[in-house]
Amino acid sequence: MNIAAKTNVLNLSEEEFVYPGNRACSGCGLSILYRIGLKALGRDCIFVVPPSCLTVMQGLYPIAASQMPILNGTFASTAAIATGVRAAMKRLGKKTQVVAWAGDGGTADIGIQALSGALERNEDIIYICYDNEAYMNTGVQRSGTTPQGSLTTTTPYSGKKEQGKNLPDIVAAHNPAYIATCSASYPLDFHDKLIKAKEISGLKYIHIQTPCPPGWGCEEQMTVKIGKAAIDCGLFDLFEIENGKKQLSEPSKKLLKKEKLDSVRHYLSMQTRFKALSEEQIVVMQERIDKKWDGYRQEFGAG
Amino acid sequence: MSEKLIDSGNNAAAMAVQLAAAEVIAAYPITPQTPLTEKLSELIAAGEMDAEYVAVESEHSALGVCIGAASAGVRAFTATSSNGLLYMSEQLHWAAGARLPMVMCVVNRGIGAPWSVWNDHQDAMSQRDAGWIQLFAKDHQEIVDITLKAFRLAELVHIPVMVNYDGYYLSHTYMPFELPDAAVVKEFLPAYEYAHALDPQKPESLNTVTLPDSRNDINGVKQPGYMDIRHNLHQEMRLAMDVLEEIDADYQQRFGRGGTPIIDPYCCEDADYIVVAMGTLANQFRDVVDRLRQEDGLKVGVLALQIYRPFPTAKIAEALQSAKGVMVYEKGLSYGNQGALYADLKSALYPYPARPQLHNFIVGLGGRDIRTEDLCQTLKSACLQDDLSSPEQTDTPQWIGLQL
Numbered sequence: 182m183n184i185a186a187k188t189n190v191l192n193l194s195e196e197e198f199v200y201p202g203n204r205a206c207s208g209c210g211l212s213i214l215y216r217i218g219l220k221a222l223g224r225d226c227i228f229v230v231p232p233s234c235l236t237v238m239q240g241l242y243p244i245a246a247s248q249m250p251i252l253n254g255t256f257a258s259t260a261a262i263a264t265g266v267r268a269a270m271k272r273l274g275k276k277t278q279v280v281a282w283a284g285d286g287g288t289a290d291i292g293i294q295a296l297s298g299a300l301e302r303n304e305d306i307i308y309i310c311y312d313n314e315a316y317m318n319t320g321v322q323r324s325g326t327t328p329q330g331s332l333t334t335t336t337p338y339s340g341k342k343e344q345g346k347n348l349p350d351i352v353a354a355h356n357p358a359y360i361a362t363c364s365a366s367y368p369l370d371f372h373d374k375l376i377k378a379k380e381i382s383g384l385k386y387i388h389i390q391t392p393c394p395p396g397w398g399c400e401e402q403m404t405v406k407i408g409k410a411a412i413d414c415g416l417f418d419l420f421e422i423e424n425g426k427k428q429l430s431e432p433s434k435k436l437l438k439k440e441k442l443d444s445v446r447h448y449l450s451m452q453t454r455f456k457a458l459s460e461e462q463i464v465v466m467q468e469r470i471d472k473k474w475d476g477y478r479q480e481f482g483a484g
Numbered sequence: 485m486s487e488k489l490i491d492s493g494n495n496a497a498a499m500a501v502q503l504a505a506a507e508v509i510a511a512y513p514i515t516p517q518t519p520l521t522e523k524l525s526e527l528i529a530a531g532e533m534d535a536e537y538v539a540v541e542s543e544h545s546a547l548g549v550c551i552g553a554a555s556a557g558v559r560a561f562t563a564t565s566s567n568g569l570l571y572m573s574e575q576l577h578w579a580a581g582a583r584l585p586m587v588m589c590v591v592n593r594g595i596g597a598p599w600s601v602w603n604d605h606q607d608a609m610s611q612r613d614a615g616w617i618q619l620f621a622k623d624h625q626e627i628v629d630i631t632l633k634a635f636r637l638a639e640l641v642h643i644p645v646m647v648n649y650d651g652y653y654l655s656h657t658y659m660p661f662e663l664p665d666a667a668v669v670k671e672f673l674p675a676y677e678y679a680h681a682l683d684p685q686k687p688e689s690l691n692t693v694t695l696p697d698s699r700n701d702i703n704g705v706k707q708p709g710y711m712d713i714r715h716n717l718h719q720e721m722r723l724a725m726d727v728l729e730e731i732d733a734d735y736q737q738r739f740g741r742g743g744t745p746i747i748d749p750y751c752c753e754d755a756d757y758i759v760v761a762m763g764t765l766a767n768q769f770r771d772v773v774d775r776l777r778q779e780d781g782l783k784v785g786v787l788a789l790q791i792y793r794p795f796p797t798a799k800i801a802e803a804l805q806s807a808k809g810v811m812v813y814e815k816g817l818s819y820g821n822q823g824a825l826y827a828d829l830k831s832a833l834y835p836y837p838a839r840p841q842l843h844n845f846i847v848g849l850g851g852r853d854i855r856t857e858d859l860c861q862t863l864k865s866a867c868l869q870d871d872l873s874s875p876e877q878t879d880t881p882q883w884i885g886l887q888l
Contacts, residue, residue, distance in 0.1 A: 224684050225684050226684060227556070227682045227684065229552065236692075236693060237693060239689060239692070240689065240692065241692060241693045241694070241695055241699075242689075242692040242693065242694040242695070242699070242707065243692075243699060243700075243701040243702075243707035244699075244701065244702060245689040245692070247689070248687055249684070249687050249689075250682040250683060250684055250686075250687040250688060250689070250690075251687075251688075251689040251690065251692075252551075252552065252555050252682055252690050252691070253689070253690060253691040253692060253693075254548065254551060254552070254578070254691070255544075255548070255574050255575060255578050257544060257574075258544055258545055258547075258548030258551075258575065260545075261510075261540060261544070261545035261546075261548030261549050261552070262548045262549070262551055262552035262555075263552060264510075264538055264540075264545075264548075264549050264552060265508060265510065265538070265548060265549035265550060265551060265552020265553040265554075265555075265556070265560070266552040266553065266555065266556045266682060267552075268508045268510075268536040268538055268549065268552070268553055268558070269507075269508060269552065269553040269555075269556030269557065269558035269682075270556065271536060272507045272508065272535075272536060272553075272558050273556070273557070273558065277684060294541060294542060294544075294545070295541070295542075295544070295545050295548065297541065298540055298541030298542070298545055301541070302538070302539070
């Protein structure tokens with residue numbers, strides 16, 4: 182995709198698919214993504230959604246917050262249900278895009294078996310995981326992607342002991358047609374990656390870091406700033422993997438030119454969930470980031 | 485043209501699904517259902533059946549695929565056995581609550597632990613409260629006929645239907661049966677149309693979070709709450725028995741077989757003692773009945789229950805209330821209580837003044853051989869001792885064929 186074709190606030194579609202006044206918390210990263218994502222996906226879509234914040238955000242019967250056809254399904258079977266809808270569309274001769282949209286719990290934990298199956302079968306669907314790094318809908322319990330040291334209601338006092346799962350890597354091991362990482366702080370990057378994904382056949386996986394003010398412990402106006410800080414310090418990277426080839430996206434790619442990245446401390450200090458981190462843990466975290474970026478510089482040069 | 489064949493029960497089921505023109509099939513292999521799944525994938529791969537076969541990674545996903553396909557307005561089918569059915573359990577409740585018409589063959593098998601691949605009915609029994617219609621076949625012909633009727637029933641009442649048949653006794657044995665003419669089946673079972681199919685032109689949000697109380701929609705029209713929706717499922721499931729009888733009458737007219745879609749009595753008209761059983765066990769009892777009538781002059785009969793959920797309370801009560809004794813033989817139970825079928829039957833008869841003496845027998849768990857001799861002996865002794873038994877004695881299930 183060339184730079185000129187990129188969506189900006191001036192050429193972003195003005196058509197809205199999400200009604201105002203939905204049940205998202207204020208400052209919700211997911212609500213930014215949902216609004217912008219639906220603009221990219223357009224009307225000819227069917228959504229499959231497991232229990233998640235999105236279930237609640239989309240409205241309680243008989244009121245809906247979105248104008249899309251939505252199939253709510255069981256927690257563990259998002260990718261399987263999407264497979265069934267896709268198979269039905271094939272039978273009906275429709276090109277309608279089937280979009281599975283789940284949280285990190287529904288993707289990395291309880292839903293990983295169905296996702297792995299759909300990846301292996303290379304189902305022609307878009308699978309979006311909005312990763313707010315804990316079970317937020319049930320009140321901030323640890324998930325497989327919760328970062329090490331993070332406080333949750335099931336990892337109180339000293340934080341989660343284990344490192345979070347790297348979902349994009351797990352997905353990449355299945356070698357699907359397209360993988361992208363996104364951030365709620367760069368919704369237009371998400372928009373354009375969806376536009377691209379729509380044109381690719383096979384399974385398209387999009388993983389989005391999604392700041393959550395009540396879960397991460399920050400003011401609700403900080404959502405975008407925190408997401409950007411995660412990228413600027415090199416902790417969370419925006420990239421695409423097409424046909425096995427990884428490429429950094431602009432917000433991360435431009436960091437290759439920097440002599441030294443922002444310290445991870447700044448990102449961590451913006452959220453109360455990391456207040457139990459010890460000095461040693463922060464040093465280890467910084468070392469991991471530095472090592473990863475040494476690798477990136479070798480792999481991609483100076484961008 | 486209809487066709488006369490000799491083939492296995494699993495292949496009979498597969499050919500019925502082919503005739504029913506199911507369009508999305510998702511299944512995970514499990515003994516003894518596996519050959520059914522293999523046959524369907526073979527038919528599709530050979531171009532003899534026009535459908536999508538999704539080789540899923542689990543039973544939970546198999547029913548997930550069917551839920552997706554049926555919600556999008558396409559006829560879906562799956563099949564399983566035993567622990568596979570239990571692994572689907574959440575999805576069973578979901579498909580019923582979502583009122584999705586679909587059909588699943590359950591090739592009945594005992595549940596682990598310990599592992600058993602052999603037949604009993606505990607798998608189907610364990611799912612009796614999931615909101616599925618549960619039908620039971622006694623032979624290969626019934627597998628074909630019931631499966632075809634099941635699709636039409638599911639689509640008319642918007643409730644998923646489970647077609648049960650005994651693992652190995654039917655799944656792997658070869659029997660003659662008639663396969664109906666495809667063109668007539670097409671008339672009997674018109675194309676599936678679902679009013680609430682997922683459609684971007686007419687967007688609906690399905691299975692949304694629903695509050696305890698009814699609530700107005702944006703037009704000010706009151707819409708049901710969770711309890712109202714569930715009440716509808718119950719009411720319409722009760723009515724499904726009438727619908728099944730109508731479907732059966734139509735089927736009988738077209739194909740010449742039918743008349744007993746709810747209960748199938750054998751020698752019950754003048755019977756003092758009636759056996760109630762499901763599946764192949766009911767057929768085995770026909771020999772027992774013949775023998776006891778001939779050799780012992782006992783007026784016995786057997787009533788095959790063809791539908792377990794919804795439970796045909798009135799029909800059962802009518803058929804049994806004038807009998808002196810009713811003997812329920814079953815291949816499953818509610819652990820710590822009694823046979824599930826026995827308990828249901830007892831509750832069906834309770835409101836009637838002339839209540840027969842009831843006996844409960846547990847047989848054939850995990851494929852334990854069910855000897856016709858044992859059935860004869862136990863039935864005969866229950867008939868003869870009937871008046872002498874205390875209520876507590878008869879109300880305690882007797883296990884037949886225990887070896888230790």
